[in-house]
Each structure stands twice: as C-alpha cells, then as structure tokens.
Amino acid sequence: MLSVKEAENIIFNLAKPLNNQQDIETVDLFTATGRILASPVTSKLDFPHWDNSAMDGYAVIYQDVKQASEEKPAVLKLVEDIPAGYQPQSNIQSGQAARIFTGAVMPKGADTVVMQENTRREANQVFILAAPKPQEFVRYRGAYYQAGTELLPAGIKLNPPEIAILAASQCTKLNVYRRPRVAILSTGNELVTPDEKLQVGQIVDSNQYALAALVKQSGGEPLMLGIIKDEPEALKQAISQAISKADLVLSSGGVSVGDYDYVEQILASLEGEIKVRAVAMQPGKPLTVATFPISNSPIYFGLPGNPVSALVSYLRFVQPVIKKLSGIVEGWKPTFIKAQIRQNLSSNGKRETYIWGKLNLVDGVYQFSVAGGNKSSGNLIDLAQTNAFAVLEVGKLSVNVGEEIWVLQV
Ligand SMILES: Nc1nc2c(c(=O)[nH]1)N[C@H]1C(S)=C(S)[C@@H](COP(=O)(O)OP(=O)(O)OC[C@H]3O[C@@H](n4cnc5c(N)ncnc54)[C@H](O)[C@@H]3O)O[C@H]1N2
Ligand code: MOO
Numbered sequence: 001m002l003s004v005k006e007a008e009n010i011i012f013n014l015a016k017p018l019n020n021q022q023d024i025e026t027v028d029l030f031t032a033t034g035r036i037l038a039s040p041v042t043s044k045l046d047f048p049h050w051d052n053s054a055m056d057g058y059a060v061i062y063q064d065v066k067q068a069s070e071e072k073p074a075v076l077k078l079v080e081d082i083p084a085g086y087q088p089q090s091n092i093q094s095g096q097a098a099r100i101f102t103g104a105v106m107p108k109g110a111d112t113v114v115m116q117e118n119t120r121r122e123a124n125q126v127f128i129l130a131a132p133k134p135q136e137f138v139r140y141r142g143a144y145y146q147a148g149t150e151l152l153p154a155g156i157k158l159n160p161p162e163i164a165i166l167a168a169s170q171c172t173k174l175n176v177y178r179r180p181r182v183a184i185l186s187t188g189n190e191l192v193t194p195d196e197k198l199q200v201g202q203i204v205d206s207n208q209y210a211l212a213a214l215v216k217q218s219g220g221e222p223l224m225l226g227i228i229k230d231e232p233e234a235l236k237q238a239i240s241q242a243i244s245k246a247d248l249v250l251s252s253g254g255v256s257v258g259d260y261d262y263v264e265q266i267l268a269s270l271e272g273e274i275k276v277r278a279v280a281m282q283p284g285k286p287l288t289v290a291t292f293p294i295s296n297s298p299i300y301f302g303l304p305g306n307p308v309s310a311l312v313s314y315l316r317f318v319q320p321v322i323k324k325l326s327g328i329v330e331g332w333k334p335t336f337i338k339a340q341i342r343q344n345l346s347s348n349g350k351r352e353t354y355i356w357g358k359l360n361l362v363d364g365v366y367q368f369s370v371a372g373g374n375k376s377s378g379n380l381i382d383l384a385q386t387n388a389f390a391v392l393e394v395g396k397l398s399v400n401v402g403e404e405i406w407v408l409q410v
C-alpha cells in the first residue's frame with residue numbers, strides 16, 4: 001500500500017496541463033471570471049493613459065512655488081479650469097496655474113499639483129501657502145504599466161482584480177483554457193437515481209451528484225454517465241466510452257476486494273496501466289488510478305464507493321489534478337491550514353486519518369470542530385456544513401484540545 005505522499009507524487013506527475021494552443025476557447029469578459037488565461041495579454045494603452053492629477057487643486061510649475069509658505073505665499077494667475085475628461089488648451093507659463101481636479105489631464109508646462117487645502121483662492125488668483133515636493137500629486141503616463149509589455153501572464157485564474165484590469169485595458173475577448181472534461185459514473189447493482197422508488201437493499205446514487213458538484217467547483221465540466229451495474233460487460237462498455245471522451249474519468253465503487261468489485265479487472269482488460277491500488281489513508285484506502293497506452297490518455301480514478309471516502313479521495317487527489325489540467329500554473333495543490341482543534345482527536349495510527357468537520361476563523365485564529373454523529377465512511381449525513389478535514393499522520397494516536405493540527409480545506 002502506498003503512503004499518501006507516494007500516491008500524491010505518482011498522481012500529480014500523471015497530470016499534464018491542457019494544450020495552450022488546441023485546448024482553448026474565446027470568452028467574453030463578462031463570462032471570464034474563474035477561467036484560466038491561456039495566452040498572455042498585452043495592452044495598447046499606457047497606465048495611466050495621460051499625465052494627470054491625483055488631487056483636487058492647482059497645476060503649477062514647481063520652480064514658481066518651491067519657496068511658498070503661509071507668510072510668503074506664491075501668487076499665481078489662473079488661466080484655465082481643467083475638470084476630468086477635458087483636454088487642456090493652455091501651456092502654463094511661469095507665474096500661471098490651472099485649476100485642476102482628480103483624474104484630470106495635466107496642462108502643458110505644469111509639473112506639480114498643489115492640493116486645494118494648501119491654497120487660498122481670490123478671484124482668478126491662487127495663493128500657494130505651502131511648498132509642494134517636486135512633481136507632487138502628478139500621476140505620470142505609463143508609470144504603472146507601459147503599452148506593449150506583458151499585462152497578464154498565461155496560466156492565471158481570472159479573479160475580480162484581473163477582470164478589472166482587462167476591462168480597463170479594453171480586452172473584452174479572452175483566450176482561456178477549455179474546462180477539463182470529467183466523465184463520472186457510479187457502479188453498483190444497489191444504486192438507483194434520486195427519483196426512483198427504493199426497493200429493499202437499494203440506495204440512492206449520491207456520489208454522482210456529489211462528484212458532479214465537486215467537479216464544477218474545481219473548474220471542470222462534468223459528463224454524467226449514470227449508474228452502471230456490477231456486470232463486467234456493461235462496465236467495460238461504459239468505461240471504454242468514458243475513456244474515449246474525457247480528460248479524466250471518475251468512477252465510484254467496485255474498487256475493494258469484494259466479488260463484485262470489478263473495476264481493476266476491467267481496466268486491465270482495456271490495457272490500463274494501474275498506477276495506484278490502495279493508499280494508506282482512512283477513509284479512502286481503496287483507490288485505483290490508471291492510464292492507458294493511447295496518446296492523451298485520460299487519467300482514470302476508481303474512487304471508493306463509500307460517500308465520505310469518495311469525497312476525501314476526490315479532494316486529496318482529484319481536485320488538484322483537475323486544477324493542474326486546467327492550465328493554472330500556481331495554486332493547484334491541496335491547501336492545508338494550521339488550525340487549533342476544539343475537541344480531542346484520535347486515530348489507530350495505522351493510516352493517515354482524515355476527520356471531517358468545520359473550520360472557522362475566530363478572532364483571526366483558525367479553529368477546527370469535528371462533525372458530530374457517526375464516524376463511519378458510509379455516513380454522509382453528518383457531512384452537512386463541513387468544510388475541512390483534520391489530518392492525523394500515520395503513528396499519531398491522539399491530539400488534544402487546543403493543539404494545532406494541519407487541516408485540508410475543502
Ligand atoms: N474485506 C474488505 N472489505 C472492504 C475493505 C477491505 O479492505 N477489505 N475496504 C473497505 C473500505 S475502506 C471501503 S472505502 C469500501 C470500498 O468499497 P468499493 O469501492 O468496492 O465500493 P462498493 O463495495 O461498491 O460500495 C461500498 C459502499 O458504498 C456504497 N456506494 C457505492 N456507490 C455509491 C454511490 N454511487 N452513491 C452512494 N453510495 C454508494 C455502497 O452501497 C456500499 O455501501 O470497501 C470496504 N470493504
Ligand atoms: O477507507 Mo474506507 O475508504 O474506510 O471507507
């Protein structure tokens with residue numbers, strides 16, 4: 001059995017980002033939030049676009065006012081009013097100034113802005129009551145960004161700040177990576193859909209819904225292949241169909257040692273190369289990972305059937321893979337946070353143990369509270385409102401209230 005770290009190494013190395021030429025689509029700025037930029041963006045605009053004022057005040061020539069003080073104000077003649085959006089006409093000469101407002105274009109000749117609070121106005125004269133610093137309160141053209149240089153690199157996620165930058169740069173059509181396609185199938189003779197009436201022994205296929213929701217949250221496009229019976233022929237057909245159209249395939253169930261656990265044997269019959277069989281973690285021990293000897297082989301994840309186990313295996317291994325595939329360069333790995341625990345935790349120490357619960361920020365400190373209820377990996381009911389898993393490494397038998405522990409954020 002592989003350790004979690006060994007499995008992680010194998011799995012994360014199998015994941016190759018989508019192709020930045022072929023696997024792209026063009027989207028409008030309005031629908032680009034959360035997408036991953038596939039090509040770098042440059043802008044034809046300088047930022048700021050023009051030399052402009054950072055204050056409401058007066059545009060002056062520094063030499064005229066450098067000795068100004070309350071006792072000996074510099075007195076300047078106002079030649080123009082320059083509101084934002086207006087193109088100045090004047091060329092400021094020594095002894096002159098222009099009234100100017102925040103964001104308005106600097107007039108020719110002026111090099112400094114004196115804020116209104118340090119002036120006194122009398123008709124068309126302004127008294128400068130304090131010497132500014134040279135070039136004070138002028139935002140120079142190109143000081144933040146020069147046209148033609150790289151504005152945003154490829155491989156970043158477009159969050160609200162990037163959306164603002166792209167809007168300001170008039171970049172309204174963007175090349176982004178397509179979403180990784182993730183085929184999802186559930187295996188089990190006992191499974192029914194949520195709208196079917198349950199017969200004795202049956203159970204609703206909740207994993208299909210959970211996984212589809214997770215895939216969307218991770219930035220992938222779920223392809224729902226439904227419920228497949230524990231029958232080798234049916235499974236073989238469904239799995240080979242999934243392989244042919246997806247970047248990743250997720251099945252749940254059928255990966256343990258039972259007589260009806262066929263997944264590994266079907267993968268082998270499809271020439272799958274099994275990379276992972278089991279991982280020393282609890283829950284989530286059975287996990288089958290395979291690739292196929294074809295170009296651009298999808299990665300196959302046979303997740304355990306128990307609902308909590310499927311969730312943990314997904315978060316620990318599949319989510320990072322979807323993010324890596326999606327072209328994002330940084331931040332695709334799982335996020336672990338140090339948190340104080342609010343209850344004693346224990347494990348048998350044999351496998352890396354994931355305990356589900358809730359992470360809260362209390363007075364700036366992360367705190368982890370264990371979910372109530374039964375701790376069986378078949379109990380999905382007490383997953384409600386959880387958002388994290390506390391992790392006890394192998395050999396760690398207990399952790400006491402108030403101690404810090406690593407927590408995997410969902
Ligand atoms: N003799 C052993 N038995 C088991 C072992 C073991 O090491 N030796 N491992 C146990 C562990 S740990 C897990 S986890 C499960 C994994 O089982 P499978 O992946 O083979 O899954 P199934 O047997 O098909 O189902 C297990 C359980 O989950 C329910 N299930 C399955 N699919 C769904 C679904 N789509 N939605 C909701 N619930 C689902 C299923 O009804 C079973 O109750 O094996 C242990 N056994
Ligand atoms: O390891 Mo299993 O995944 O306990 O339920």
Ligand SMILES: [Mg+2]
Pocket residue numbers: 253254255256257258260261305
């Ligand atoms: Mg089984």
